Amino acid sequence: GQNIDQPTEMTATEGAIVQINCTYQTSGFNGLFWYQQHAGEAPTFLSYNVLDGLEEKGRFSSFLSRSKGYSYLLLKELQMKDSASYLCAVRRDNAGNMLTFGGGTRLMVKP
Amino acid sequence: EPEVTQTPSHQVTQMGQEVILRCVPISNHLYFYWYRQILGQKVEFLVSFYNNEISEKSEIFDDQFSVERPDGSNFTLKIRSTKLEDSAMYFCASQRLRGPNEKLFFGSGTQLSVL
Numbered sequence: 001g002q003n004i005d006q007p008t009e010m011t012a013t014e015g016a017i018v019q020i021n022c023t024y025q026t027s028g029f030n031g032l033f034w035y036q037q038h039a040g041e042a043p044t045f046l047s048y049n050v051l052d053g054l055e056e057k058g059r060f061s062s063f064l065s066r067s068k069g070y071s072y073l074l075l076k077e078l079q080m081k082d083s084a085s086y087l088c089a090v091r092r093d094n095a096g097n098m099l100t101f102g103g104g105t106r107l108m109v110k111p
Numbered sequence: 112e113p114e115v116t117q118t119p120s121h122q123v124t125q126m127g128q129e130v131i132l133r134c135v136p137i138s139n140h141l142y143f144y145w146y147r148q149i150l151g152q153k154v155e156f157l158v159s160f161y162n163n164e165i166s167e168k169s170e171i172f173d174d175q176f177s178v179e180r181p182d183g184s185n186f187t188l189k190i191r192s193t194k195l196e197d198s199a200m201y202f203c204a205s206q207r208l209r210g211p212n213e214k215l216f217f218g219s220g221t222q223l224s225v226l
Contacts, residue, residue, distance in 0.1 A: 033214070042202055042217035043154065050212075087154065097142055097209055098167050101154040 002026045004102035006088050011108045012078055020073045020105045022088030033099060034062050034073045035087040043087055047073065075107075083109045113137045115218035117203050123224045124193055132188045132221045134203030142206040143186045144215065145178065147171070147199040154202070160186065161209075193225045 003025045012018040024032070031050040035043035049055055049064035049071060061074040073086055085104040091097060116135045124130050136143050145157040158168040160178055177189045186205075190197055203218040 035217075040200075040222075042219045044217070045214045048212065048214060089154075097144075097206055097213070097215070098156045098159055098169075099146075099154075099215065100156065103153045 002090075002092070002100050004088055004090055004100060006086075006102040006105045008103065009106045009108070011110060012075075014078055014080060014109055014111050016078050017074065017076050018078060018107065020075070020086050020088075020107065022071045022073070022102055024069050024071070024088070024090050024102075026090050026092050026100060028092035029066060029090060031091045032062075032064055032071050033089045033091070034060075034071075035089060037085045037087055037104065039085075046086075078109050080109050080111070083107060113216075115203055115205050115216050117201075117218035117221050119221060120219065121222045121224070123226065126195060126225055127192050130190050130193055130223065132190075132201050132203075132223070134186045134188070134218055135184050136186055136203065136205030137207070137216055138184070140205035140207045140216075142166075142209060143178075143180070144204040144206070145188045146202045146204060146217075148202065148220075149196075149199040157188070157201075190223075193223075195225050198223055198225045 006022045034046040037043045047062035054063045059076045064071045085106045087104045088102040089099040118133045143160045148154045156169050158172045159166045175191045179187050200220045200222050202220045204215045206213050
């Protein structure tokens with residue numbers, strides 16, 4: 001089977017840093033995506049990793065370790081608008097461009 | 112920025128009725144997808160479509176489901192005889208090319224409620 005695990009919920013304070021972890025066990029790997037999803041809205045693309053290491057994009061960074069089946073999304077200088085669900089998704093190399101999503105991590109940012 | 116548009120935003124139907132969910136992918140995109148998200152659950156892949164045919168489908172995408180690109184712009188998902196468990200948010204997505212750096216753009220979704 002395909003397993004993608006993330007914490008269900010996290011809480012952090014405005015201005016702080018938060019790290020959202022994702023572990024995966026999939027048959028094949030061709031990249032890991034992070035999406036942000038506000039309640040009732042579509043997922044929006046945040047980042048993509050296919051090689052090991054850190055990808056930085058403004059306040060958001062994503063890290064991948066393929067040997068450990070592990071990724072994290074790092075959010076810096078948290079803002080209230082960052083309160084959303086963060087979805088980890090894996091593209092498996094034997095499944096074309098189909099993404100397999102984790103259950104998402106609901107992040108609540110408090111003042 | 113160009114976006115994927117979906118209509119309607121909400122659809123209410125009676126069990127056993129047929130529904131058609133409509134999507135207009137981004138104009139220069141070649142790969143099209145339907146995903147769904149049951150309330151409180153994870154986003155699930157349904158089907159991918161390229162060059163006027165289905166390229167992949169999940170076990171969810173049974174004979175009750177079909178997809179079509181009836182013209183050069185629309186991409187539709189039809190559910191032939193809806194069941195209560197089909198109630199979900201249905202997201203259309205598109206992608207320009209097939210490749211490791213290509214990202215998926217999602218529409219804002221159609222909330223389907225089957226009564």
